[in-house]
Amino acid sequence: MLWQKELPGANVVIRGARVLDPAEGVDARLEVRIDDGVIADIAERVDANEHRVIEADGLVLAPAFVDPHVHLRTPGREDEETVASGTSAAAAGGYCAILAMPNTDPVVDSAATLGALVETARDEALVPVGFLAAITRGQHGEELTEMGELADTGAVAFSDDGMPVASAGLMRRALQYASSTDRPLALHCEEPTLSRGGHVHEGRVAAELGFAGYPSVAESVAVERDLSIAGYEGGRIHVLHLSAAESAEALRRARDAGVAASGEVTPHHLVLTDDAVRSLDPNVKMNPPLRAEQDRQVLLEGVRNGTIEAIATDHAPHAAHEKEVPFEAAPFGVTGLETAFAALYTHLVEPGVLTLETLLERMSAGPARIFGLDRPRVAAGASANLVLLDLDRGWTVGERPFRSRSGNSWLLGSPLDGTVRMTLAGGSVVHE
Amino acid sequence: MIRLVKDDLRPPAEPPKRHLLSVADLTRDDVDRLLGTAQTFAASLERHVKKLPTLKGHLVVNLFYESSTRTSSSFELAAKRLSADTLTVKSTGSSVDKGESLKDTALTLGAYDPDVIVIRHPQIGAPQLVAEVTEAHVVNAGDGKHQHPTQALLDLYTIRQEIGRLEGLHVAIVGDVLHSRVARSLLQGFALVGIRTTLVGPPALLPRELPAETTTDIEAIRDADVVYVLRMQNERMEAGANFVPSLREYTARWGVTPERLRPGQKVMHPGPMNRGVEIDDRVADSPDSLITTQVRSGLVVRMAVLYDVLTGGPVGVQALAAAEVA
Numbered sequence: 008m009l010w011q012k013e014l015p016g017a018n019v020v021i022r023g024a025r026v027l028d029p030a031e032g033v034d035a036r037l038e039v040r041i042d043d044g045v046i047a048d049i050a051e052r053v054d055a056n057e058h059r060v061i062e063a064d065g066l067v068l069a070p071a072f073v074d075p076h077v078h079l080r081t082p083g084r085e086d087e088e089t090v091a092s093g094t095s096a097a098a099a100g101g102y103c104a105i106l107a108m109p110n111t112d113p114v115v116d117s118a119a120t121l122g123a124l125v126e127t128a129r130d131e132a133l134v135p136v137g138f139l140a141a142i143t144r145g146q147h148g149e150e151l152t153e154m155g156e157l158a159d160t161g162a163v164a165f166s167d168d169g170m171p172v173a174s175a176g177l178m179r180r181a182l183q184y185a186s187s188t189d190r191p192l193a194l195h196c197e198e199p200t201l202s203r204g205g206h207v208h209e210g211r212v213a214a215e216l217g218f219a220g221y222p223s224v225a226e227s228v229a230v231e232r233d234l235s236i237a238g239y240e241g242g243r244i245h246v247l248h249l250s251a252a253e254s255a256e257a258l259r260r261a262r263d264a265g266v267a268a269s270g271e272v273t274p275h276h277l278v279l280t281d282d283a284v285r286s287l288d289p290n291v292k293m294n295p296p297l298r299a300e301q302d303r304q305v306l307l308e309g310v311r312n313g314t315i316e317a318i319a320t321d322h323a324p325h326a327a328h329e330k331e332v333p334f335e336a337a338p339f340g341v342t343g344l345e346t347a348f349a350a351l352y353t354h355l356v357e358p359g360v361l362t363l364e365t366l367l368e369r370m371s372a373g374p375a376r377i378f379g380l381d382r383p384r385v386a387a388g389a390s391a392n393l394v395l396l397d398l399d400r401g402w403t404v405g406e407r408p409f410r411s412r413s414g415n416s417w418l419l420g421s422p423l424d425g426t427v428r429m430t431l432a433g434g435s436v437v438h439e
Numbered sequence: 440m441i442r443l444v445k446d447d448l449r450p451p452a453e454p455p456k457r458h459l460l461s462v463a464d465l466t467r468d469d470v471d472r473l474l475g476t477a478q479t480f481a482a483s484l485e486r487h488v489k490k491l492p493t494l495k496g497h498l499v500v501n502l503f504y505e506s507s508t509r510t511s512s513s514f515e516l517a518a519k520r521l522s523a524d525t526l527t528v529k530s531t532g533s534s535v536d537k538g539e540s541l542k543d544t545a546l547t548l549g550a551y552d553p554d555v556i557v558i559r560h561p562q563i564g565a566p567q568l569v570a571e572v573t574e575a576h577v578v579n580a581g582d583g584k585h586q587h588p589t590q591a592l593l594d595l596y597t598i599r600q601e602i603g604r605l606e607g608l609h610v611a612i613v614g615d616v617l618h619s620r621v622a623r624s625l626l627q628g629f630a631l632v633g634i635r636t637t638l639v640g641p642p643a644l645l646p647r648e649l650p651a652e653t654t655t656d657i658e659a660i661r662d663a664d665v666v667y668v669l670r671m672q673n674e675r676m677e678a679g680a681n682f683v684p685s686l687r688e689y690t691a692r693w694g695v696t697p698e699r700l701r702p703g704q705k706v707m708h709p710g711p712m713n714r715g716v717e718i719d720d721r722v723a724d725s726p727d728s729l730i731t732t733q734v735r736s737g738l739v740v741r742m743a744v745l746y747d748v749l750t751g752g753p754v755g756v757q758a759l760a761a762a763e764v765a
Contacts, residue, residue, distance in 0.1 A: 214646035217563055217584030217623050287564035331542050333562035335583060 008161040009104055009135035009380065010128035011094075014435035016044030017391055020055045024063035024395065028070055028385040029364040030372040039068060041391045044434020049387055061429070063395055069367050070383035071103030071394040071430055074344065075193075075271060075374040076168070076247060076319035079136070081127065082120070083112025088324040088412050090124075091131040096322070096344040096411040098134050103383050103392035103432035104375070105134060105344070109141045110169035116141040116152045118160040125161055134432040137163040137380070139193060142181050146170045149177070151184055158188035163378050166193035168247055169294075173199055175232055182242030191243040191269075191377070194233050196254065197295070201225035206335055208250075208281040208296045216284065218335070221296050223251035230254040234261040234268055245377055246270040248321050250295035252305035259314040269377045271317040272306050274347045275417055278354045279303075283417070289330045289337035290417050293323070307360060310369055317374035318366070320347050324413030341417045346404055348396070350418055352425035363398075395429040402426055457748045458577040460566050461586045462627040470631055474596050476743035477736070484520070484739065494523035497749060500553040500575070502544070504530040504560040509710055509734055510580050510589070514557045517741035526553070541565055542572055549573035554749055558582070576748040584620050590709055591624035593740040595632060597733050598665060601705060606633035611660040613695055614669030614717050617644045617682070621709045622669060626651055637663065640693060643682045657693050665705045665729075668695050671717045690716055697721050705729055 019041050026037040026049070040048040040058065048054070074097065080088040090107075097105045107124075109115030115124065121140055128136050140162035144150045146169065154165060165185055172178045172194070185192050202225035207213040209220025230246055234257055237244045249255050249272050258270045275293065280300050283291045291297060309315035323340025330337050348370065355361040375382045383392035404418040430438040458464075483491055499518040503511050511527065518525045528548065530536070535544060541560070548556065549572065556575040558566050563583040570577040581587040599605050610629060616622045616638050626649065629636045638645055638653040639660055645653045660666045671689060683689045695706065696719040706718075706728045714720050723730060 209647070211648035211650075214648045215623065215650075217586075217620055219584075220646075287567050328540065328542075331568070332540060333560065333564040333568055333582075335562040335564070336541075 008163065009137045009433075010125055010161075011132045011135040011433045012128075012130055014433070014437070016434045017041050017431055017436045018043060018056075018058045019061055019436070020053060020058045021061045021063050021068055021395065024066045024068035026068045026385050027364070027367065029368045030070070030382060031384050031386055033385060039385065041431070044391050046385065046387055046389050046391055049385065061395070065397070065399065066428060067396040067398060068385065069394055069396060070371045070385060071392045071432060072101050072348065072370040073374040073380060073383065074102050074105040074320050074322070074347075075245075075317055075378055077105045077107050077322045077344065078110070078324065078340070079107040080324055081111060081124070086412065087326050089131065090127050090136065091133065092410060092412045093322070093324075093344070094131070094133040094136055096342075096409065098430045098432060098438035099410045099427060100344040100346070101348050101394035101396070101427040101430050102134055102344065103394070103430065104137065104380060106137045106139060106163055106378060108166060108168045109139050110146060110167070114141050114146050115139070116144050116146070118153070118156045121157055121160045121162060133437050134430075137161070137378070139164045139166045139168070141165065142167045142172055142192060143177065148173050151177075151181055154184055154188050154190070158190055162190065163380075164191045164193050164245070166195070166247070168193065168195045171195050171197040171199060171229055175236065178233060179236050179240060182237060182240045182244070186240070186242050191245050193245045193247055195247050196226050196229035196233060198225045198229045201228065206292065206296070207284050208298045210281055210299050212281040212284050216287075218284070223253055223298060223302065226251045226295055227253035227257060231257045234258065234266055237261075237268055238264065238266040241267070243267040244269075248273050248276070248295055248319065249306060249309070249315060250276050250298050250302065252302045255305050255309040255314060259309065262314060269317065270309070270315045271319040271374070272310060272315050273319060273321045274343055274350050275341060276306055277303065277310065277318070278350060279417065284334075287334050289332065289334050290341055290415050290419065292334055292337050292339055293321070293341050294339035307355070310361065311365060316369065317377055318347070318351065318369045319374065320344055322411075324411055325415045326413065327415075330415045340415070342409070342411050342413055342415055345409055345411065346416060346418050346423065348427065349402070349423035349425040352398065353423045357424060391431040391434045393431045394427060397426045397428045398424065400424075400426040458566070458570050459588050459744055459748060460570065460577065460579045462588045462591050462624045462631070465588070465631065467631050470592070470595065470628070473592055473740070473743050473747055474599060476746060477596050477739040480739045480742045480746075490520055490522055492522050493746060494518070494521040494749060497523040497554040498551065499523045499525050499555045499557065499745060500548050500551070501525065501527040502548065502556055502558045502569075503527070503580070504535065504558075504565070505581070507559055507580070509737060510559060513734070513737040513741050514580060517738055517745055520738070521742055521745060523554075523745065526551070541568055545569045545572050549575060555745060578744060578748065581620055584618055585623065587620040587624050589737070589741055589744055590621050591628035592744065593733060593736040594625060594667070594707060594709075595628055596740050597707065597729050597736045598705075600736070601729055601732065602664065608664045609635045609637070609662060610665045610667055611637045611639050611663035612667045612669060613639045613657070613660060613693060615644045615672050615682075616640055616649070616669065617646050618672045619669050625667065641683050641689065657699055660695070660699060661701055663704065665707060666695060666700065668706060668708045668718045670709065670711065671713055673713075686716055693717070694719060695722050697725070703727060707733060709733070
């Protein structure tokens with residue numbers, strides 16, 4: 008279930024664009040007419056009726072993006088992000104749907120808190136937004152939340168993201184109970200006794216700089232544990248923000264064995280390695296940490312072969328004063344909604360590491376499939392959830408103010424190719 | 440293949456100010472020049488009047504967020520011997536106690552237009568932050584487990600004075616390498632001047648991927664020209680971390696005792712020592728111990744560093760050539 012404020016349905020005709028919808032098998036120069044927010048006609052030539060005509064020669068029209076992993080910081084830290092600002096950032100990034108994590112203050116662990124958020128989304132959300140609810144009360148890892156009532160109130164899935172579910176026994180109970188709600192568990196996999204105190208991937212960079220190491224194995228033992236429990240219980244799990252080669256390989260093996268498991272990876276883990284930490288810039292500090300080149304290569308292979316079905320930003324806004332501190336004192340997390348497509352297009356598609364088709368699939372159809380959302384598509388009869396991309400137009404991150412309330416981007420000052428020219432979400436034009 | 444990261448994705452660097460943040464920023468020439476300057480100052484300290492007018496009118500701020508005897512006193516005295524004004528701010532008893540951020544403290548002190556800010560801080564990267572937000576030349580006097588570049592320089596100076604050369608020597612560093620900023624700076628400094636390093640200690644206290652020979656066998660120290668003993672940092676040993684089962688066991692297996700040394704092997708320690716833990720009394724007080732020499736070297740090396748950042752002879756952070764062009 009997604010919520011969006013009331014907006015007028017779009018009446019537009021988009022002409023001249025290359026229509027590219029990998030999941031529909033469409034790649035052609037076509038015209039698209041949208042009547043009151045619904046795609047009415049796709050053809051080499053469509054009647055404009057009296058609609059506004061958008062000349063899109065040289066642009067790509069694709070299904071808009073879906074981000075299954077966003078921190079909207081509401082309730083509690085509205086100075087860092089609100090539903091309005093976060094969905095505005097999403098619109099600017101080409102997203103037609105985002106899912107917000109429940110690690111807020113208070114934690115989204117009750118129907119009352121979730122219900123209030125849903126009301127806020129109905130008033131403020133520029134882009135349809137859905138909510139995950141916590142697995143455990145207060146995310147303390149001790150008692151299950153009332154998942155049935157939370158699902159009825161609209162929770163898309165359950166997650167203690169930010170914190171691992173440390174107890175294997177509790178994880179099992181969560182999987183058992185969540186199955187009655189037909190919602191997946193989205194898991195932050197971290198063995199806290201192995202990661203404790205770690206700020207940076209345990210490898211040569213951490214050793215040289217003196218950072219406490221957060222080893223790959225702290226993630227992969229937790230991934231393997233949860234895959235084992237999911238395999239035993241038959242429950243459905245989604246592994247958040249994969250960072251280590253061993254984790255991606257464990258996911259592949261489990262999927263091959265028939266475990267109902269999916270995974271996601273962030274743009275920063277696909278582009279950067281722990282070498283970036285040598286800058287000591289707090290904007291490359293995130294959990295899980297940036298890892299080695301070997302890990303990055305395995306993650307990329309996972310995206311290519313479909314082991315990793317989703318690219319998720321893990322958009323984590325932080326106040327400037329919290330990030331303008333020495334690296335070790337800074338909180339984990341970076342923003343990503345406004346830069347994800349351009350970063351991945353520039354650093355992966357242009358050099359030929361990933362095809363544009365794969366990127367579009369993993370940013371849209373993949374995450375929608377995992378969370379049971381309607382797949383954004385360029386097809387007659389579908390609601391208009393579209394993004395118009397100018398692949399040739401470059402820009403520099405930070406040259407214009409962010410829509411997000413926070414500016415803790417790992418890409419500040421870097422030039423990128425690929426500009427989102429227009430976003431339609433839930434049938435409305437939300438960005439142009 | 441894409442080219443990774445930091446150069447592509449970061450904004451272009453500002454023209455460099457001269458700082459001393461990390462040994463990684465120094466060249467061999469920088470080290471030679473600094474040690475040479477230190478030697479000159481050492482000669483001047485043997486005169487009856489020990490004060491030089493060199494840095495008259497300059498302000499050196501010492502900003503210390505951790506307790507320190509050697510480093511803070513030697514920086515202060517170094518500045519005074521060069522006739523600079525000094526201002527020492529410690530985190531206790533200052534606005535830091537009231538929760539002021541490092542950035543705000545740096546901006547506040549920066550408002551006095553100090554020429555140099557010497558900073559000691561428990562967190563990696565604190566000196567960088569001060570260098571970014573102030574106009575001062577910044578000297579790192581120790582940041583977390585990251586770097587302690589003036590310690591490495593004074594140790595190189597000490598070894599050169601005592602043994603007469605650096606190149607081709609072999610140094611064994613013994614103890615808690617994992618938590619030691621001194622070890623990290625030394626490793627880089629030794630590599631720069633052609634000293635071979637062996638790291639010796641308990642498995643969990645030897646980082647896995649440091650570019651050096653490592654061994655858990657204390658016998659390995661016998662091969663070295665110099666045995667460099669690290670402080671066993673109790674204060675960094677979180678309860679339950681279990682890096683070693685006990686200090687007693689550590690001492691039994693890795694403590695540096697006369698029995699484990701060859702006659703004539705030089706012994707160094709950055710201080711403060713835990714006598715009877717990582718180093719035996721008889722070793723610490725033996726004629727082959729260079730520990731008090733290290734303290735004396737600290738003064739002249741820090742004089743050289745202050746002189747170098749403030750006068751034409753740059754300490755060469757990143758690019759001294761670029762600084763000169765600018």
